[in-house]
Amino acid sequence: MALDKVILAYSGGLDTSVMVPWIKEKYNLDVVAFTVDLGQGEDIQRIRQKALRTGAVDAVAVDARNLFVDCFVFPALMAGAIYEGKYPLATALGRPLIAKLMVDAAREHNAKAVAHGCTGKGNDQVRFDVTFQTLAPDLQIIAPVREWKMSRPEALAYAAKHNIPVEATKESPYSVDLNLWGRSCEAGVLEDPWDEPPADAFAWTVDPAKAPDQPVYVEIEFEQGRPVGLDGQRLDGVPLIERLNTLGGAHGVGRIDHVENRLVGIKSRELYEAPAGVILHDAHRELECLVLSKQAQRFKTFVAQEYADMIYNGLWFSAMDLFQYVVSNQRFVGGFVRVKLFKGKATVVGRKSEHSLYSKKLATYESADQFDHDAAKGFIKLWGLSQQTQARQQLLKGGKGFDLPSLMGPDRKGDK
Numbered sequence: 058m059a060l061d062k063v064i065l066a067y068s069g070g071l072d073t074s075v076m077v078p079w080i081k082e083k084y085n086l087d088v089v090a091f092t093v094d095l096g097q098g099e100d101i102q103r104i105r106q107k108a109l110r111t112g113a114v115d116a117v118a119v120d121a122r123n124l125f126v127d128c129f130v131f132p133a134l135m136a137g138a139i140y141e142g143k144y145p146l147a148t149a150l151g152r153p154l155i156a157k158l159m160v161d162a163a164r165e166h167n168a169k170a171v172a173h174g175c176t177g178k179g180n181d182q183v184r185f186d187v188t189f190q191t192l193a194p195d196l197q198i199i200a201p202v203r204e205w206k207m208s209r210p211e212a213l214a215y216a217a218k219h220n221i222p223v224e225a226t227k228e229s230p231y232s233v234d235l236n237l238w239g240r241s242c243e244a245g246v247l248e249d250p251w252d253e254p255p256a257d258a259f260a261w262t263v264d265p266a267k268a269p270d271q272p273v274y275v276e277i278e279f280e281q282g283r284p285v286g287l288d289g290q291r292l293d294g295v296p297l298i299e300r301l302n303t304l305g306g307a308h309g310v311g312r313i314d315h316v317e318n319r320l321v322g323i324k325s326r327e328l329y330e331a332p333a334g335v336i337l338h339d340a341h342r343e344l345e346c347l348v349l350s351k352q353a354q355r356f357k358t359f360v361a362q363e364y365a366d367m368i369y370n371g372l373w374f375s376a377m378d379l380f381q382y383v384v385s386n387q388r389f390v391g392g393f394v395r396v397k398l399f400k401g402k403a404t405v406v407g408r409k410s411e412h413s414l415y416s417k418k419l420a421t422y423e424s425a426d427q428f429d430h431d432a433a434k435g436f437i438k439l440w441g442l443s444q445q446t447q448a449r450q451q452l453l454k455g456g457k458g459f460d461l462p463s464l465m466g467p468d469r470k471g472d473k
């Protein structure tokens with residue numbers, strides 16, 4: 058009699074390979090391995106074959122790169138979603154999509170359960186499980202790493218016992234997760250936040266000190282908040298991001314060293330490489346400065362932070378609720394941004410847009426000036442009125458004037 062099935066998020070690494078026989082033994086389920094290409098640069102067909110050799114009853118490999126960019130990465134870019142002002146959320150954006158595709162596969166294969174290889178300490182388990190719960194509350198969730206107490210040597214022994222092919226790759230001293238929006242690296246020597254990350258922790262970017270002595274310029278075109286072209290050429294999201302990762306990486310752009318607040322209550326030191334993410338967020342933000350009203354720009358900063366938190370905390374489907382606001386906020390975010398890549402930095406050096414709110418006639422200090430200087434005087438009089446009133450009634454009372462150091466606190470020093 059055929060057993061019930063489980064859809065396992067399968068990477069081809071040691072842990073998820075060991076899970077194939079382990080889940081079968083422990084849960085009496087047949088494993089369907091599920092591998093998604095989110096641009097991590099791995100051959101998913103090869104991984105699929107490995108799953109079959111490892112004992113999976115079936116194995117599915119899906120290329121979801123376009124879906125990832127169109128429905129996850131670019132919406133997050135439009136929203137300006139950067140966690141704690143630093144992390145462009147590559148891993149966090151990938152999880153709900155993988156989980157959603159696993160639910161689809163579970164329906165197709167009539168599976169009763171889903172499984173992933175996340176630990177019990179990270180954010181990724183939350184993102185997977187919350188998405189499963191949201192989309193398919195009937196599916197059982199199995200997270201072997203949360204249950205088993207296997208060390209690496211034990212996992213290797215288990216693999217040998219079950220004839221699981223283990224590739225003779227050098228064991229990485231880090232825990233790494235990749236997709237085309239970025240590379241996340243943690244653990245090992247990175248666990249001491251005082252230690253500078255060693256060269257071997259980076260894979261996408263050159264050391265900025267060793268980057269070329271000549272800068273390179275890229276010109277990015279946006280329409281309604283989405284990047285649509287590079288250097289005068291229309292380009293789909295996937296190749297556009299790939300090009301920027303390569304160019305940015307070659308100039309050492311996109312390294313992020315962050316001590317972040319995990320959802321599960323701990324701080325952890327994370328190292329990210331996201332050349333395209335950094336370049337596109339910088340370019341996008343600068344274009345917004347040109348085309349958004351002051352009010353829209355300020356309100357957007359709150360939305361951006363909320364959006365980033367929801368993505369990071371596994372509530373991508375809640376973030377989606379804010380997306381219609383973002384779409385409307387972004388309707389004039391079109392134009393061109395020129396970015397200079399040089400020695401580890403991406404610097405926006407030019408921007409233009411047909412929707413620009415920048416008016417040279419108002420901003421100029423030259424004779425073409427149309428700004429009403431006379432109006433400024435009356436404006437300032439009223440602008441400062443409340444502060445002036447407070448000073449007269451409270452701060453300047455007694456006619457002694459301000460004693461600045463004592464106003465700032467008991468031990469501030471004045472100049473004498």
Ligand code: ARG
Nearest residue numbers: 148149180232233234241327
């Ligand atoms: N700290 C990041 C996040 O929560 C990255 C997690 C990366 N996962 C990994 N297995 N290295 O999104």
